[in-house]
Amino acid sequence: xxxxxxxxxxxxxxxxxLVIRIPIRVEAFxxxxxxxxxxxxxxSILRLLVQRKLTKNIADELHIAERTVKFxxxxxxxxxxxxxxxxxxxxxEAVLQGx
Numbered sequence: 001x002x003x004x005x006x007x008x009x010x011x012x013x014x015x016x017x018l019v020i021r022i023p024i025r026v027e028a029f030x031x032x033x034x035x036x037x038x039x040x041x042x043x044s045i046l047r048l049l050v051q052r053k054l055t056k057n058i059a060d061e062l063h064i065a066e067r068t069v070k071f072x073x074x075x076x077x078x079x080x081x082x083x084x085x086x087x088x089x090x091x092x093e094a095v096l097q098g099x
Contacts, residue, residue, distance in 0.1 A: 037079050045072050049089040050096065 010021040038046065041062075048058045055073075059066040073085050082088035 038076065039072075042072050042076050045069060046076060046089070046092055049073070049085055050093045052089070 012019055044062060045058055048061060053061070055066050055069050058069045062069070077083070077085065077088060080088050080091070082091065
């Protein structure tokens with residue numbers, strides 16, 4: 001079950017325009033050892049990224065669309081705070097090797 005958080009949205013008129021402010025709570029998984037926020041599909045993709053597989057090869061192996069792989073990789077990058085998939089894969093590879 002996912003955490004559900006109630007947020008307060010601030011909406012007002014400023015100079016004739018509606019301005020909506022939504023506070024964002026950043027809960028990125030910055031620690032490369034923290035995999036709790038990953039789905040089983042994301043972990044499957046991550047294991048293949050560690051093996052240096054290309055998007056097409058990952059899609060073929062998991063029987064999903066390349067776009068779906070890219071979607072999951074983007075979600076994992078957001079969760080971990082990594083900018084590139086290669087860096088994320090190397091960080092997790094080090095964790096798997098116990099470094």
